[in-house]
Amino acid sequence: MGQIVFIPRELDPNEPRVAASPETVKRLAALGFDVIVEKGAGLRSRIPDQDFATAGGAIGNAADAKKADVVLKVRRPTDAELKGYKSGAAVIAIMDPYGNDAAVAALAKAGVTAFSMEFMPRITRAQSMDVLSSQANLAGYQAVIDAAAEYDRALPMMMTAAGTVPAAKTFIMGVGVAGLQAIATARRLGAIVTATDVRPAVKEQVQSLGAKFLAVEDEEFKAAETAGGYAKEMSKEYQAKQAALTAEHIAKQDIVITTALIPGRPAPKLVSAAMVASMKPGSVIVDLAVERGGNVEGAVPGKVVTTENGVKIVGHLNVPGRVAASASLLYAKNLYAFLETMVDKAARELAIKRDDDLVKATMLTDGGKVVHPNFAKAAEEPRTEPAAIPASTMVADASGKKPAPKKKAAAKSPSTKPEGTA
Secondary structure (H helix, E strand, C coil), rough: CCCEEECCCCCCCCCCCCCCCCHHHHHHCCCCCEEEECCCCHHHHHHCHHHHHHHHCCCCCCHHHHHHHHEEEEECCCHHCCCCCCCEEEEEEEECCCCCHHHHHHHHHHHCEEHHHHCCCCHHHHHCCCHHHHHHCCCCCCCHHHHHHHHHHCCEEECCCEEEECEEEEECCCCCHHHHHHHHHHHCCCEEEEECCCCCCCCHHHHHCEECCCCCHHHHHCCECCCCCCCCCHHHHHHHHHHHHHHHHCCCCCCCECCCCCCCCCCCCEEEEHHHHHHCCCCCEEECCCCCCCCCCCCCCCCCEEECCCEECCCCCCHHHHHHHHHHHHHHHHHHHHHHEECCCCCEEEEECCCCHHHHHHHHEEEEEEEECCHHHHHHHHCCCCCCCCCCEEECCCCCCCCCCCCCCCCCCCCCCCCCCC
């Protein structure tokens, strides 16, 4: 009998995704694993148990986790789930560790080797494992679809004998993975699209998709990108100029989509209550950062709020999960691609190479300890007050780009730079 890979049903009622697909189950079996999928795990992603069984998986129950050598999940396991895992098991998921010190400590206490997929390094060999990009791509698409549904008007210009329907003006704030897909989707639907970001390099990308780029293009803007392709934090003076330009622009828009996130910190506020109040009745704002405090003043997680002036602020949770049937297929491939790198093909078993760059970047806990450098020190030191954000916290693209190490600098307000719905 080979080593066992277990695919549980996600317990969070807001999580319809699953960590495997029939294709990845078949490929895991080909690597030498015995795959057990919990009954009903894929139903909310439109994958019936029979499809997993046909692919070579066994249909089991939650108790089967106890004998698993590898557990593949979407979300970080709960304390109750951890009690059902054997010590030494490899657990691979989107761990969401920032601000969740107790949960990270629980992973270590359970003795599991936990890998946080959102920490996958931004290198060529890891592209197929990039969960932030695969999920943010769908989030950007779905944000436009959700906006169109709430807008209750046509997005493209329509010239008819009865008159002309004007095209919807759509503004994308943050041009990472989600932002680029939102631009492309809105353009396909016929909207007039503008977009903003503090990174000069994205201007060409925005224009290549048929949208107009909006930014204060001064000398600071021209130097606002690190060697790794990430935005630097901008000065307060620049942010004030950008905010003034944005405020004037937002007042004329029908749809606004925001995508800015900085892991380990609250989402930067990009749209103030005054900006919302300046918009026309019936306008729509979609906040993809609502789970981290939101980019939009007045956004409420899990709600669609209508303001006094008739503007709808959409704050759906887990936006990639709103297209779970697609999101699960991509996420499952990300997990398989990563797990495959840790398999000894000759012995047909898991062989974690702890000196591998991918392993070092993503391993959160191992051997009963918190080992990731961003969290290990915090885990070892007793605290008498809430944990501070690690000095080495990483700047990520809210729309799904990879985190990159952030250089120390004088304290400044977060930039409007946008991956990572989550």
